Amino acid sequence: MGILRRNLTAYGFLCAALFCFTVFAWYPMVREFILSFQKTDLINPPTWVGLDNFKAAVQDPAFGEAWLNTVEFTLLALLCGYAVPFVVALVLNELRHARAYLRFVVYLPVMLPPIVAVLLFRWFYDPGPGLFNQVLDFLHLPPLAWLDSSSTALISLVLVSTWMNMGSATLIYLAALQNIAPELYEAAELDGAGIFKRIRHVTIPQTRLILLLMLMLQIVATMQVFIEPYMLTGGGPENATVSVAYLMYQFAFSQMNYGQAGALGMLLMLALLVFAAIQLRTTREDRA
């Protein structure tokens, strides 16, 4: 009883967290699982349809394109969103002046609501008065179609995503970098290691765990890309930016086919579970 009383506050916080997870994460997941095997209009009692929703989702004309786009977006987002924040963190870590100010500047986009950030980029990308084409014009370069061409639309979304999410990743990398013992760098310097060798032989091994964790988290996060295609391109042009999450939205709220949306959600969850399992295994091996 004594222990229980002592930890009452902790249990209180735990219960609140568990309640939130149950209501906003686990319950919807279970309902989605059930829904993926049902046909429902949310009014009349649902009917069980076996794997029909999965079959319909797979047979949808945009299914293949959505997965290809999602994978391409994820790879491009990793290329930018994974490497760029790490490099920025390295630079910030090396700076001696204006550190706090620059950290604030880097983190600033995270504080903007995503919708605001996305709308800001809609103006940047405008083929007429948009900022990016004005800059290209100033540099005497030809304008780009950005969101209005199937060859540039996806990478344009990646740029938005990278800009919006870079701040958080940078701060996490920075925290990891600051945990590295200075003696390791001093020893490497005494051995004649230059900056790149120090990064390769000290920084990366010392931050390996956080790098792996961030890799997996970013894969899981970027594979659920939704806001950018929803707000900027509507999945176009020519389905070039339709993502799996956007297609789910289309199934549910455009076609009112909630079961099919649930089935596609389950497929996406399965794919993400594979990455999560790899991440767990990798980090466990690392600790061992």
Place this chain on the structure above:
Amino acid sequence: MRRSTGLLLVSVLGISATACGSGEPATPSAGGAKAVTITVACQPARSAPKERQAWDDDVAAFMKAHPGVTVKSTDQQPCFDPKTFGPKLAGGQMETVFVVPVTNYADVIAQGQALDITQYTGAVKNWNDLRADVRELVTKDGKVYGVPNVHYSVGLVYNRALFTKAGLDPNTPPKTWAEVREAAKKIAALGPGYVGYGEYSGGNTGGWHFTQAIYGRGGAILTPDNKKAAFNSPEGKAVLQNLHDMRWVDNSMGNKLLVGWESLMMAMGSGKVGMMLGAPDVVTDVVNKFKGNVADYGITGFPEAKASLSGGEAFMVNPKATPEEAKAALEWVDFRFNTVGKGRFDFARGKANGNPVGVPDNDVYGDSATGKAIQADRVKNASLPVQNYDPYVQAAATVPPKAEPVHAQELYAILDVVMSGVLSRKDAGIDQLLADAETKADAMLAAKG
């Protein structure tokens, strides 16, 4: 972590809703009759204070005339939002009486999301004056599921001020696609930012306008048995070739893809777009919601029209409504939306409030006695140059309406691809785009059975 928003949106909104009643428990009124509370959709937004006040006045007048009935209004805009429709209905948040656009009639009725109101239609006093073909759209197996509220056919909305500026005569708007193309070139030549002809390319609006255009040319989206796609046809090719040439040969369509309804409406409201396919309600929306100058806009018939995609909306009743609620809901619809000289047809009040009166944005009563009375009242109180809309009125009467295809939203999503293809790629192969879309549509139709 923000990306989980997408999944959560689908999961939480679409899945975790629970069913509850739509109204409050009925309690006896002072007079002994059963008191009833109904919620009604479409109250004008706070940003339109005069229209909102007129609505609130109507609510007060209705409640005075119907003791025991309490009306609560909701001001969600747009009134019908497919994103929230199903979850609202399932979660008990849907109004007792709500608006459904014609695009969604079939789905809403088929899915049991609207009440069978056959026994209550008597509450709408002018019910028999509503156009029979429009009533048919809300009728299934002899049962009535809605009160048609708006009906229109598609025409060509054009900016008269731009026509004048470009040296064109606004009183002789284009009648053929060749004339549309020539006019668009002249308007685009006014300078940077001017667009001769605006068109959608995504968010299912591209497919929707492709359907309007192909119907207008006499083509079809599906075969008569609805089993196969029929848009890979000379008419479909003509629609795309014309758009391609205007975009890439004439450079008269601007260089920006327009995705979603607001995008083109906003562009039209800016006063720099010359023409677009649209119904008269485009003028109302462009003026009321997108700050367009009402005197600038005119409407004419669909160029070379052979048929016109039907557009409009109906009021439907929540399937969970009690008989008392359903009856009160229909009485409200009758009072506010179907009485000559009252509610929305109180054109004198609309004129006094500065509303654009005179747009022929509703043909739901056709040339019945009620329709003629409404039209006479509209003309009498017109605050707009109604002659700007005469070409449309004359043309619309001669063009047969054509209903939306089955599985419209799925087809529109597929057809968005062909529209965005020709509008985003100079080298787009029209035959290939249509063939690919046809394959996808056939597969979708086969899967749907």
